[in-house]
Amino acid sequence: MAVVVVVVVVVVVVVVVVVVVVVVVVTAAAVNVIVPVVKVVVVVVVVVVVVVVVVVVVVVAVVVKVVILIVVVVVEVKVVVVVVIDVVAVVVVAVVVVVVVVAAVAVAVEVRCCSRLRASSVTNLNNTLGDSSFAYGLLS
Numbered sequence: 001m002a003v004v005v006v007v008v009v010v011v012v013v014v015v016v017v018v019v020v021v022v023v024v025v026v027t028a029a030a031v032n033v034i035v036p037v038v039k040v041v042v043v044v045v046v047v048v049v050v051v052v053v054v055v056v057v058v059v060v061a062v063v064v065k066v067v068i069l070i071v072v073v074v075v076e077v078k079v080v081v082v083v084v085i086d087v088v089a090v091v092v093v094a095v096v097v098v099v100v101v102v103a104a105v106a107v108a109v110e111v112r113c114c115s116r117l118r119a120s121s122v123t124n125l126n127n128t129l130g131d132s133s134f135a136y137g138l139l140s
Contacts, residue, residue, distance in 0.1 A: 012061070012086050016054050019097045023050050023104075046104050053096045061089040 023046060068081045 012058070012090055015090050016058060016093055019093055020047075020050055020054060023047070023097050023101055046100055050097060050100055054093050057089050057092050057096075061085050 065082050065085055068085070069078055072078050072081065
């Protein structure tokens with residue numbers, strides 16, 4: 001039973017590490033078009049949120065497992081409950097990661113679209129001013 005618990009805990013830790021790395025990479029790629037200061041803030045906020053949620057989920061899972069291992073007497077029940085807790089922890093972490101990545105991508109897309117609109121508006125304004133001043137130059 002101890003081997004099963006150790007294997008499950010190692011798998012959970014590996015999944016959590018991989019998930020955090022993926023979130024950081026995807027978020028950094030998603031906000032690659034944003035102004036550097038905003039990019040740094042978004043990445044830092046996403047990383048902090050993910051790390052906090054992951055730590056809370058893992059700590060709660062570990063505490064609950066320890067309580068179960070101490071209180072429950074039947075070995076088979078202990079193994080099943082510990083595995084279920086680990087699965088729930090991994091699912092919760094995965095859901096949080098998906099939500100955070102989707103939010104980061106949405107922010108990146110919105111900022112990118114808005115900055116493109118502003119840039120095209122400024123270009124149009126400059127073209128209009130340029131044309132009118134050229135026409136004004138011809139008239140004078």
